[in-house]
Amino acid sequence: MISVSKLLCGLGAAGDGLRYDAASETEERQITADRQRRPVVVWNVTRQCNLYCDHCYAGADLDPAPGEFSTAEATRFIDELAAYGVPVLLFSGGEPLVRDDLETLVAHASDRGIRPVLSTNGTLLTADRARSLRDAGLSYAGVSVDGLAERNDDFRGKEGAFDAAVRGIENCLDAGLKTGLRYTITEMNAPDMEDVVHLLADVGVDRFCFYHLDYGGRGGDIADADLSTDARRRAVRRLCDLTREYHDRGEEIETLLVGNYCDAAFLVEYAREELGETEAEAVRRYLEVNGGDPTGERVADVDYCGNVHPTQFWQGYSLGNVRDRPFGDIWEDESNPLLAALREREDHLTGKCADCRYRDICRGGSRLRALATEGDVFAPDPQCYLTESERSGVESAESAGTETTAD
Numbered sequence: 377m378i379s380v381s382k383l384l385c386g387l388g389a390a391g392d393g394l395r396y397d398a399a400s401e402t403e404e405r406q407i408t409a410d411r412q413r414r415p416v417v418v419w420n421v422t423r424q425c426n427l428y429c430d431h432c433y434a435g436a437d438l439d440p441a442p443g444e445f446s447t448a449e450a451t452r453f454i455d456e457l458a459a460y461g462v463p464v465l466l467f468s469g470g471e472p473l474v475r476d477d478l479e480t481l482v483a484h485a486s487d488r489g490i491r492p493v494l495s496t497n498g499t500l501l502t503a504d505r506a507r508s509l510r511d512a513g514l515s516y517a518g519v520s521v522d523g524l525a526e527r528n529d530d531f532r533g534k535e536g537a538f539d540a541a542v543r544g545i546e547n548c549l550d551a552g553l554k555t556g557l558r559y560t561i562t563e564m565n566a567p568d569m570e571d572v573v574h575l576l577a578d579v580g581v582d583r584f585c586f587y588h589l590d591y592g593g594r595g596g597d598i599a600d601a602d603l604s605t606d607a608r609r610r611a612v613r614r615l616c617d618l619t620r621e622y623h624d625r626g627e628e629i630e631t632l633l634v635g636n637y638c639d640a641a642f643l644v645e646y647a648r649e650e651l652g653e654t655e656a657e658a659v660r661r662y663l664e665v666n667g668g669d670p671t672g673e674r675v676a677d678v679d680y681c682g683n684v685h686p687t688q689f690w691q692g693y694s695l696g697n698v699r700d701r702p703f704g705d706i707w708e709d710e711s712n713p714l715l716a717a718l719r720e721r722e723d724h725l726t727g728k729c730a731d732c733r734y735r736d737i738c739r740g741g742s743r744l745r746a747l748a749t750e751g752d753v754f755a756p757d758p759q760c761y762l763t764e765s766e767r768s769g770v771e772s773a774e775s776a777g778t779e780t781t782a783d
Contacts, residue, residue: 486513501544
């Protein structure tokens with residue numbers, strides 16, 4: 377995650393120590409005071425979901441799937457993660473709220489010193505459920521809303537899903553549970569982006585996570601609905617502008633970009649253009665600490681039946697299963713050629729990524745998108761929207777004085 381509000385406006389957040397080794401710069405209670413040493417783990421606690429979303433990376437289904445962890449297995453797994461030092465456990469799915477033991481698992485993670493957070497479609501977040509999750513120790517609920525009512529409901533395959541998600545958000549806020557919006561940008565819902573921000577800000581949400589589409593699960597089936605290069609650049613720029621507009625009005629809204637580390641490079645360029653060279657260099661220093669795309673290093677995924685993946689979007693490749701070996705042993709095992717290569721990816725990147733001056737803060741972006749489109753894990757990410765002059769630092773005659781378009 378890249379915090380636009382931190383980098384462009386100086387807004388402190390709970391993740392500053394985790395991401396930027398900058399815990400001392402804010403009074404916000406921190407997830408950890410130091411940059412993380414162990415991965416954040418996304419845990420797909422179920423494959424079942426009450427919706428059927430077009431872009432679901434996990435390929436969730438309406439019916440239960442065999443092989444899910446029992447409560448006893450799940451609590452033992454949490455113990456294992458705690459012993460390994462995992463800082464954050466993200467309960468995801470499917471829809472995690474279909475599990476009636478979710479509060480038990482959240483409480484166990486909290487008791488073992490892991491920060492429990494939730495990714496949900498929000499439609500099952502009744503007032504009672506929101507309060508019970510708060511009481512169990514849930515730190516944060518991220519609710520997915522992918523457009524205004526008509527587009528969101530079409531995206532999620534169910535009429536009324538938008539209204540139910542907004543009610544879920546309101547129930548969380550009423551319970552005193554920190555809540556944010558998760559929004560995946562595609563060609564279909566990009567026109568709604570700004571209106572969604574304004575609407576949910578009026579509801580009281582002060583954290584917005586904007587995800588770029590990754591090509592895993594059903595997300596790969598709608599890759600042709602991804603934004604064009606120019607549209608992506610405009611959307612990210614508008615989010616930066618919007619963040620600053622809210623901040624200038626005194627509204628402390630945290631905005632984050634997720635899933636495309638080309639955004640890191642763009643933020644440096646944006647800061648240079650809008651705020652000056654000194655601010656741009658400060659933004660770059662934070663992003664150097666952040667370290668670029670975290671796949672296979674600072675984020676891991678464990679699916680509903682125990683398979684470990686390099687990221688939650690890469691469900692098609694397993695590093696091992698926690699029913700056979702402890703998570704830490706799997707994650708430390710660099711005899712796996714893909715895991716080892718991901719951790720030294722700068723030596724393997726090809727094409728325009730190989731000599732990009734922002735390679736250290738992007739690290740090539742999504743290796744899954746590269747694989748899906750080029751058949752090569754280390755090919756350029758098709759979502760890169762930087763221009764040649766931005767990548768090289770040298771303005772070409774062709775781009776001088778013109779609106780730039782990535783090649």
